Amino acid sequence: MTETKPANPLSFFSRTWFSGLYWQLSLTFLAVLTLVAGTYVYITVTSARQYFEAAQQRLNGQVAGRIVQYMSPFVEDGVNEEGVQRIFFNAMVINPSIEVYLLDTAGRILTYHTPGDSLLRKSVALAPIERYIASGQTLFIRGDDPKSDVREKIFSAARVERDGRLSGYVYVVLTGELYDSALALLLGDHIARLVSRTLAVTLLVAFVIGLVAFWFITRNLTAITSTVRRFREGDLTARIRLRATGELAQLAETFNQMADKMATNLEELQMLERLRRELVANISHDLRTPVTAIYGYAETLWLKKNGLADTERDYYTHIILQSAGKLKHLVEELFQLSKLEALESTPHREPINLRELVQEVYQAFMFEADRKGISLSCTNGEGVTIVEIDAGMMERVLQNLVDNAIKYTPAGGGVAIRITESANTVEISVADTGAGIAPDVLPYIFDRYYRRAGNPQSAPPGGMGLGLVIVKKILELHGSPIMVETGPATGTRFWFTLPIVRA
Numbered sequence: 001m002t003e004t005k006p007a008n009p010l011s012f013f014s015r016t017w018f019s020g021l022y023w024q025l026s027l028t029f030l031a032v033l034t035l036v037a038g039t040y041v042y043i044t045v046t047s048a049r050q051y052f053e054a055a056q057q058r059l060n061g062q063v064a065g066r067i068v069q070y071m072s073p074f075v076e077d078g079v080n081e082e083g084v085q086r087i088f089f090n091a092m093v094i095n096p097s098i099e100v101y102l103l104d105t106a107g108r109i110l111t112y113h114t115p116g117d118s119l120l121r122k123s124v125a126l127a128p129i130e131r132y133i134a135s136g137q138t139l140f141i142r143g144d145d146p147k148s149d150v151r152e153k154i155f156s157a158a159r160v161e162r163d164g165r166l167s168g169y170v171y172v173v174l175t176g177e178l179y180d181s182a183l184a185l186l187l188g189d190h191i192a193r194l195v196s197r198t199l200a201v202t203l204l205v206a207f208v209i210g211l212v213a214f215w216f217i218t219r220n221l222t223a224i225t226s227t228v229r230r231f232r233e234g235d236l237t238a239r240i241r242l243r244a245t246g247e248l249a250q251l252a253e254t255f256n257q258m259a260d261k262m263a264t265n266l267e268e269l270q271m272l273e274r275l276r277r278e279l280v281a282n283i284s285h286d287l288r289t290p291v292t293a294i295y296g297y298a299e300t301l302w303l304k305k306n307g308l309a310d311t312e313r314d315y316y317t318h319i320i321l322q323s324a325g326k327l328k329h330l331v332e333e334l335f336q337l338s339k340l341e342a343l344e345s346t347p348h349r350e351p352i353n354l355r356e357l358v359q360e361v362y363q364a365f366m367f368e369a370d371r372k373g374i375s376l377s378c379t380n381g382e383g384v385t386i387v388e389i390d391a392g393m394m395e396r397v398l399q400n401l402v403d404n405a406i407k408y409t410p411a412g413g414g415v416a417i418r419i420t421e422s423a424n425t426v427e428i429s430v431a432d433t434g435a436g437i438a439p440d441v442l443p444y445i446f447d448r449y450y451r452r453a454g455n456p457q458s459a460p461p462g463g464m465g466l467g468l469v470i471v472k473k474i475l476e477l478h479g480s481p482i483m484v485e486t487g488p489a490t491g492t493r494f495w496f497t498l499p500i501v502r503a
């Protein structure tokens with residue numbers, strides 16, 4: 001009935017491994033990892049630099065103090081420029097990364113010795129210098145770099161005193177230009193290596209984790225998509241099987257429920273359609289039998305005209321009338337049912353004396369029951385019981401029930417119509433002493449297609465299986481369910497209740 005397309009391994013591969021979502025997730029993950037790697041490199045380089053500078057400052061904390069010791073003779077009576085320069089030079093020979101300045105008490109640069117460019121500042125801020133000295137040359141702190149307007153650098157500093165009074169400072173920039181250029185070279189190299197290695201590891205990790213993790217994530221989505229596609233292509237048995245929990249599992253569950261419902265509905269529709277076709281075929285058959293009889297006997301009457309004996313003519317006319325009656329009944333039932341089913345028929349309720357209505361139906365069937373040798377009784381009682389009903393419809397209900405009771409009860413049996421009144425309701429029941437309804441038939445007696453679709457041959461003549469459907473429909477429109485109890489020994493009893501209208 002449904003056909004499943006053969007799986008194409010290539011399309012499966014392309015859907016699974018190269019689906020849009022798969023790559024979106026992978027690339028997003030890769031971008032995040034690259035960002036994290038970049039941040040990691042930046043933090044590593046910055047903190048490594050700080051670590052180096054702090055170590056450098058701590059290690060070289062005494063440099064300025066020692067220079068001051070050697071310099072003392074040259075600042076006793078004013079600054080001996082040449083002597084000072086020589087000491088500065090010697091210090092820089094030993095440690096070429098430093099730059100040495102002599103400052104006055106206001107921070108102005110008196111003399112200096114540095115390689116390369118000239119100075120951009122004439123003075124440096126004293127506050128960091130004082131804090132540094134006060135800490136015993138142990139603080140990690142930056143001060144102005146005389147070679148730049150903005151840059152600050154780590155330094156070592158010591159006071160120069162003459163006659164016990166402060167006469168200036170020796171200010172040693174510990175990471176001078178030579179240090180900067182050497183470091184830039186080394187650091188550039190180091191960073192390049194760090195970045196390339198980190199990125200390589202990152203990409204590898206991203207690739208491996210991405211392949212595995214996103215395959216797991218998209219695997220479920222792929223399963224869902226392929227199942228939904230199979231369903232769309234007509235495989236109504238396709239259901240999503242996931243070993244997952246959470247939203248995807250809920251989605252799968254909802255889809256499966258929807259698929260179940262659709263499959264059931266479709267099956268029901270197909271069954272109804274089959275039954276409908278069978279019903280039309282059977283109804284045509286039911287209608288044809290009386291029509292054929294009418295046609296045949298009417299034709300004989302017409303052809304033989306006076307050549308028929310009176311008894312023959314009577315017999316033919318009787319059959320024609322009987323068949324026409326059957327035909328009328330069938331057409332009426334069909335018409336009634338189609339009206340009821342099309343919801344065109346709404347009950348015109350009016351207050352009616354139920355006892356009167358029941359009495360009329362009883363009288364109408366007395367002759368028929370008598371003819372069949374069945375005793376028909378009606379326990380109607382005296383008085384008036386007013387119910388608000390559509391009299392025509394309710395008469396039809398009673399007629400169908402009594403008609404069935406007589407039809408399905410053998411000669412010698414009995415049919416009883418009974419009205420039982422209670423406080424606010426009245427129960428109307430039609431009971432017979434027939435063979436009862438077979439248990440396998442019972443669930444379907446109110447189903448308009450049952451007898452025709454089930455086993456038309458077994459049906460007794462005269463009925464189309466619509467009588468009880470009409471009864472049920474009419475009572476539904478009056479808000480009452482129809483009840484039935486039946487057994488082979490007890491016969492069958494149908495009953496329903498209606499609310500009484502008290503004046």
Ligand code: ADP
Pocket residue numbers: 400404405406408432434435436437441445451459462463464465466467468469492
């Ligand atoms: P029909 O009588 O035209 O077949 P109904 O709808 O009136 O159709 O009844 C449906 C079926 O219910 C009948 O075919 C019969 O099998 C069963 N049935 C109804 N009333 C009785 C009854 N009083 N006794 C036994 N069987 C009954």
